[in-house]
Amino acid sequence: MKRIQCYLSALFIALAATNLAAQDLQMPTLEDLMPGGATYRSTDNLYGVQWWGDACIKPGIDSLIAINPQTGKETLLTTRKAINDALAKAQLGKLSQLYNIQTPWADRTQLLINLPGKYVVYDWATDTALARQEYPRDGVNRDYNLASNNVAYTIANNLYVNDRQVTREPEGVVCGQSVHRNEFGINKGTFWSPKGELLAFYRMDERMVTSYPLVDITARVGEVNRIRYPMAGMTSHQVAVGIYNPQTQATLYLNTGDPTDRYFTNISWAPDARSLYLIELNRDQNHAKLCQYSAETGELLATLFEETHPKYVEPLNPILFLPWDSRRFIYQSRRDGFNHLYLYDTTGKLLKQLTQGDWLVQDILGFNRTREEIIIASTEQSPLRSNLYKVNVRNGKRTLLGLTTGVHRAQLSPAGTYLIDNYSTPTIPRNIDLVETRNGKTLRNLFTARDPYAGLIMPASIAVGKINAADDTTDLWYRMVEPAGFDPTRKYPVIVYVYGGPHAQLINDTYYSGVRGWDLYMASRGYIVFALDNRGSSNRGREFENATFRRLGIEECKDQVRGVEYLKSLPYVDADRIGVHGWSFGGHMTTALMLRYPDLFKVGVAGGPVIDWAYYEVMYGERYMDTPQSNPDGYDATNLNKLAGNLRGHLLLIHDDHDDTCVPQHTLSFIKACVDARTYPDLFIYPGHKHNVAGRDRVHLYEKITRYFDDYLKHKP
């Protein structure tokens, strides 16, 4: 019944069929296949698994086990009952499971437990619990430093440390939270120095930014929730970086000069905490500088080096000091076309390029200081894969750790000796292995997930392969899901699922090649589901991504058309019944494909689409599009409102009324443009949701989308 095919560079891999007889299989439901569904089949996992020195800790509901990676021997460290008895004795609360405990201290028999309003330490040797640090229960964005026992947190728009309020800013000035709309790799607003004696934090003044009104219709009388949302070309927020000293209670702001139209990204501390490194970027995002500021005076100490590109540079990773040499650090750059590691010294001198090749470094997991190795994840095996390697800093030698296939997410033990390697491959839903970094060998399997789709009717095949991009030179990866009971003599309707934007990749080497639950559902209902990672998507390097510069969506659409041309070449594809669906950038792509290629695409469902980049925010939008003032032709050519008159097929636009990423103005302005142009899109709105429909309502969303394709593509009149 189930047959997984993997075309890898035209290589066909036939996978094992299940042993269940066809008649025993059930049709999958959206409740089975969509996150939020009542019977959702998520892939099993081990939760809370982590390192305690070189011992692997496996928490359960009731017990905490330590595993020796070399011998596999399991030792019961403690039980929930013992912990809860100690917590009760100290009147500190109660745990309902042990998945969230931490074992950060290799040299102590202690757990760190986060209970509401406090961090607690439990010692399993002495069977005692004590509160280590407290904070108000409404404190969010918490950042706890293990070394100093200081905790930073925010309440409303202000920053607090321990029991003190650090900032007293008015509404519109936000401290201690992520800035620049989480672009440039930023995802938090507080940065403890290594020993936790100083706290760097962001301060963002948004008072000059226009606000966008989102209406909450669940109030007695509809109410406005305003978000400060700087749109492309308009006045943006201003960011500063402060340093707070909990001991002196003094706050110092870096003297960065006028913050207008500047980005302050990738904060990292010098190992001695005497200076702070930032990667500063101009609004045009084509000129980055690595700057060092004094943590004592706030003054600029040095601009170590600069990086420019005619299109854009996008620093995403803070510099990382070698643990064994505080004068040297790793800098990540795409300057040779792919993200690689560069070794610099603190004078700003490039010592050497540590990695090189037509593949990219995706992550630095940590170091083995004894062997002077960096442990990374990279695409060296394939752009679809993420494999683990160690890189020797002295000689640059790379060694594979673990499997050559699959996508690996791993935790390195503190000394860099072992990895907890959590991975999947097209045929493995999830394995967790313990891997030794010394020789790259898998020591043992810790966990193997069951097939989440066992007992359900699955696609006839999931094929992955390559086709040529519209530039006739670049390879593009596609994935084709063939419906259950596939009969090559029939003609099938096809749904192209699309995203197409930067920083995303639909086809990869995870289970079923990264297929989505809805793809499986539609395949069970007789659709072919196709996806293609066009130019502009991730893991293929700089030129592949920035081919779309200043004309977002146009080259991407051309590549998707190549996918459709391939589909149309297949005898079992009904060329008159090709539909397209995507969300966000994929919503833009869906709408753009429907409007630019009305002969190819008959039905589309666009969720949370960008319609006019002028309505999108400054940081992301201007990186790829520059400003409406400096790139009027590009904004014009990509403004789908101007193409509203081209609509011929059935296009359903779906937007969330609280979408604070891609504001409802996109979809509503397109509706107006279509009314003006006398074309006839369809519309749906999910009240109360943000940029996508999450939770239980996700099943509703995909039922809605399914019905639309059923009505107009499958049963087309």
Added chain:
Amino acid sequence: MKRIQCYLSALFIALAATNLAAQDLQMPTLEDLMPGGATYRSTDNLYGVQWWGDACIKPGIDSLIAINPQTGKETLLTTRKAINDALAKAQLGKLSQLYNIQTPWADRTQLLINLPGKYVVYDWATDTALARQEYPRDGVNRDYNLASNNVAYTIANNLYVNDRQVTREPEGVVCGQSVHRNEFGINKGTFWSPKGELLAFYRMDERMVTSYPLVDITARVGEVNRIRYPMAGMTSHQVAVGIYNPQTQATLYLNTGDPTDRYFTNISWAPDARSLYLIELNRDQNHAKLCQYSAETGELLATLFEETHPKYVEPLNPILFLPWDSRRFIYQSRRDGFNHLYLYDTTGKLLKQLTQGDWLVQDILGFNRTREEIIIASTEQSPLRSNLYKVNVRNGKRTLLGLTTGVHRAQLSPAGTYLIDNYSTPTIPRNIDLVETRNGKTLRNLFTARDPYAGLIMPASIAVGKINAADDTTDLWYRMVEPAGFDPTRKYPVIVYVYGGPHAQLINDTYYSGVRGWDLYMASRGYIVFALDNRGSSNRGREFENATFRRLGIEECKDQVRGVEYLKSLPYVDADRIGVHGWSFGGHMTTALMLRYPDLFKVGVAGGPVIDWAYYEVMYGERYMDTPQSNPDGYDATNLNKLAGNLRGHLLLIHDDHDDTCVPQHTLSFIKACVDARTYPDLFIYPGHKHNVAGRDRVHLYEKITRYFDDYLKHKP
């Protein structure tokens, strides 16, 4: 090809067929049949026709003709060229046509011309023009008094008279404009005394009313337009009545006492301008008082009489003094079940009921003071008709003026001698006749409109008839439009067009029995289009209307189901393909019918629906529903959000994003309720429109609606 059938109380009237051969007829388009369409077939009319004493004035683009009603003799009074030459000489401007001139002075050879910023008088005897009164061009809600030459107007929220600002109120207090959301017959905010020496005006304080946010997505960044919208059961606005004396520039406010939760309606002046009459109403709307206030002191002089009803009273007409006796006035009341005329004296004593019967007075056109007659329009011939009568005040004798059939809108000459009678009947698109009130005879025809649908394929028949209401006693009128090329051996899909709320009637004795352009369009495409005026609708009297009290929509739906049962009894109706469409109250009915009778109605399109009466405004909503606090069961039973789980058919909800009558919260809360209940309505929003889609976009709206019925009712899978 075209055959109009009229079942009038089961009487069948066959009408003449057109002489055009079928092959010469064209399929109508929405552009032909919808207002706003590029080729819209509106019925011809004579514009600007009016009285100048007993001469009938017929303006044209270039000339102004006077017609002697007795002889029919036409006299050219003046030309546009002559007027424009005089206007140019006086540097007053220019007219592009003469349709908007007025001839208010029977004793003068003068026209009143309203040009931007000024009222101008042109004398065709002396061929001179002079400005009579000026006002700022941004002055709106203008109220010009002919006798005194005073002009009242508003700028923003304040009132002005001539060149002076009368009120200086802050935002949130509105003067000189209509109040109480245009309920109780109120449609303006200024009331000149008969000779124009005093101005009564409304002042409405809305500062305590919650505001509803409507988002304008056409701004660079979406902007909020807030409307003050008091929702049922919530704090309402407070109204006062002022009197301004332009000569002394003094303003006096009536001493009405605490205005909280009171309505001040139907303002009229005593003939001597020394007092002002108001009909005051409590918030519960079940207790009205006719009050007389001194225009000199503002104090209450008398409460002439009171009127109550256990359900509601709804005063809609100011008292009207007899021109020949300033101590007597006409008061209109539904106290005997139908709106009739009552003669009172100024002490509040009822002198006599002037009209009586199971029919109602719809309008008072004026008086003939010589014969002491009142000229009215009434439903005495039929609830579907509006005919003209004179009523003798002394003996109560009524005499029909003009035809017995049709719906008549007429202008009475100042002395009450003649009528310009503009009417249509099921077979006459529009006639304009001159009628003599002395004997009720038609003197001559002034104008006959062409058939607006000439050359277009029209329905096979338009039948009007009666069925029993769900109470098994009341008659209800229906209209059934049979599709072109009707073949009684086939099965047709049916669309029920519904309104169903108070103050409206779908079936009447106008051309094609009041059919809508879209009904004709759908009939041309093979649909039967049906309409039924259920209990609650207008022109049938008090009990017929208030049968729906405190449970709006429930009895109305039951009556509509009777209509569907009738349809299902017809051999040529496809009982599995019955759809429903309506707007506003009709949107509520559409949604309610789809939810309460999911077996009967398969497809619905609800425009601007009321979903929960708690989201509707105080004045209209509480009249029929009381408050959510005092009628929780009624609000619960009529809240369609509670029935969202019943949806089985296809229901498209359409709302305007600037709907300030029925705010978007209705539809959006229903969408949320359906998502919660896992049911699947469809949605469309018209950006920038208010409560309905007007202008050019109306064609888009009805194309959208048509496609929905075509997709799911006509070509149902």
